[in-house]
Amino acid sequence: MSSKIKVAILGATGAVGQRFVQLLENHPWFEVAALSGSERSIGQKYGEACRWVLSGPIPAYAREMVVVPSAPGFEAQIAFSALPSEQAKNIEPELARAGYAICSNASSHRMWEDVPILIPEVNPDHTGLIEIQRKQRGWSGLIVTNPNxxxxxxxxxxxxxxxxxxxxxxxxxxxxxxxxxxxxxxxxxxxxxxxxxxxxxxxxxxxxxxxxxxxxxxxxxxxxxxxxxxxxxxxxxxxxxxxxxxxxxxxxxxxxxxxxxxxxxxxxxxxxxxxxxxxxxxxxxxxxxxxxxxxxxxxxxxxxxxxxxxxxxxxxxxxxxxxxxxNTIRGAAGGAILNAELLVVQGFVG
Structure with a gap:
């Protein structure tokens, strides 16, 4: 891959958001370009806004990044969502309409008929729902989800x-x-x-x-x-x-x-x-x-x-x-990252 794909992490200060921050450090395909958080965190440096709960330090690349709103406007193709389900219900479709590829950890849209619950080793062909989703919902982005x-x-x-x-x-x-x-x-x-x-x-x-x-x-x-x-x-x-x-x-x-x-x-x-x-x-x-x-x-x-x-x-x-x-790697952040990698090789992103 000639240049890395820019990605965002939604809900980056929470426990699963932190796992995304950790796992995406030095990822060979993805570069974290935006970290979003709650209203109380917006405008602060990530290292100040985040109460880090994982082992090891906050990755150096993220520490000085300024937390932005979970709204269209950040520069990225993929948004990894660690948002609570109640917030994800409205925010994720808004971002898909704005053209972002949403790889979600939330349960809000898993049972939508046109949204795949994806485990790449289990059902990679279910990304066939994406074109149906785009046509039915009239957006250029997409939503795929992790399972529970x-x-x-x-x-x-x-x-x-x-x-x-x-x-x-x-x-x-x-x-x-x-x-x-x-x-x-x-x-x-x-x-x-x-x-x-x-x-x-x-x-x-x-x-x-x-x-x-x-x-x-x-x-x-x-x-x-x-x-x-x-x-x-x-x-x-x-x-x-x-x-x-x-x-x-x-x-x-x-x-x-x-x-x-x-x-x-x-x-x-x-x-x-x-x-x-x-x-x-x-x-x-x-x-x-x-x-x-x-x-x-x-x-x-x-x-x-x-x-x-x-x-x-x-x-x-x-x-x-x-x-x-x-549960927080395969069952959450790591699973969503693997989903995004599949979207890249299948041509949905990049």
């Missing part, structure tokens, strides 16, 4: 298994990290010595979003995958890394060894495999009896791998396994 952070790693594993054997139904239980609630997040007295068995709106997302991602693009829209999902989501006292345990029934008998072989054989489509942020392998299999674990495995593949372990027979379904992914 809990769905991300699991849907990658489901892609491998569904392609090989056809999933009929699955039961899902999550143990979700505190960083998924943002900063300051869950009050310490609510989570220390405790598990909270409720995360508002989360179960509905986990039960529906994978069906769209695993569905088929028919040229006009998405035919959702005919899979039944039931989810129970829990908040646990882990900083980063969402753990999901799931039991899966297929449309034929499948042994644990067959499932392991399908997971091990899974690879990204050729157009995705060479992208700068793509992990190799996409699915990391752990053979140990007690893995994956958030503290030990969340950084696999630079935080972009879907880590699977404990694949075994299930007495009620066919198999069961544990899955782990880094």
């Amino acid at each position: 952070c809990t769905s991300t790693g699991l849907t990658i594993a489901f892609r491998a298994l569904h392609d090989a054997f056809s999933i009929r139904r699955a039961f899902i239980v999550s143990m979700q990290a505190l960083s998924g609630a943002g900063y300051p997040g869950v009050a310490s007295l609510d989570i220390i010595d405790n598990v909270v068995p409720y995360i508002g709106g989360e179960e509905e997302k986990v039960e529906t979003e994978p069906l769209k991602m695993l569905g088929r693009f028919n040229g006009q829209g998405i035919d959702f995958a005919p899979i039944q999902l039931s989810a129970h989501t829990n908040r646990v006292a882990v900083i980063d890394g969402h753990m999901v345990v799931t039991s899966v029934e297929f449309r034929r008998d499948v042994s644990p060894q067959e499932a392991i072989e399908a997971l091990a054989a899974f690879s990204a489509p050729e157009i995705v495999a060479g992208l700068p942020s793509a992990p190799k392998p996409v699915i990391e299999l752990r053979a140990e009896a007690d893995r994956p674990q958030p503290r030990r495995d969340r950084d696999s593949g630079n935080g972009m791998a879907s880590v699977v372990g404990r694949v075994r027979a299930d007495p009620l379904f066919h198999i069961k396994f544990a899955n782990l992914s880094h």
Whole structure:
């Protein structure tokens, strides 16, 4: 690439916005040209406006940048959105109308019929919705979204298994990290010595979003995958890394060894495999009896791998396994950056 593509980060002072700032430092294709924030941050230098919560210092490139409004006018082709969903609902379409390519982490537009929920290794062809979106909405920009952070790693594993054997139904239980609630997040007295068995709106997302991602693009829209999902989501006292345990029934008998072989054989489509942020392998299999674990495995593949372990027979379904992914990297900022890289190689940006 002869020159880098200019990008903006919307909601740059928040926890996910900070992860974008961190991951985009020295990116081979993208140059951060604008950082947006709330009204109280606008006009301040990023280093002064931001209460940095990630490990390591604020990247030097961002420290002196002046925070701008989340509105048209900044010089960039791509806008990575870490905005809260209520704000994203209006701001993201406004920016798409102004010609920006929005790679969003918000849930506001995921279930719009003409907006893809994108995981490049799972459904790169769903970007076919973009031309439909542009035509229907009359804008030159675009919106693509990440899935819910809990769905991300699991849907990658489901892609491998569904392609090989056809999933009929699955039961899902999550143990979700505190960083998924943002900063300051869950009050310490609510989570220390405790598990909270409720995360508002989360179960509905986990039960529906994978069906769209695993569905088929028919040229006009998405035919959702005919899979039944039931989810129970829990908040646990882990900083980063969402753990999901799931039991899966297929449309034929499948042994644990067959499932392991399908997971091990899974690879990204050729157009995705060479992208700068793509992990190799996409699915990391752990053979140990007690893995994956958030503290030990969340950084696999630079935080972009879907880590699977404990694949075994299930007495009620066919198999069961544990899955782990880094919720603020693969499930948020890193996933959106990979989406943008896909848009570049597919010719939607650049």
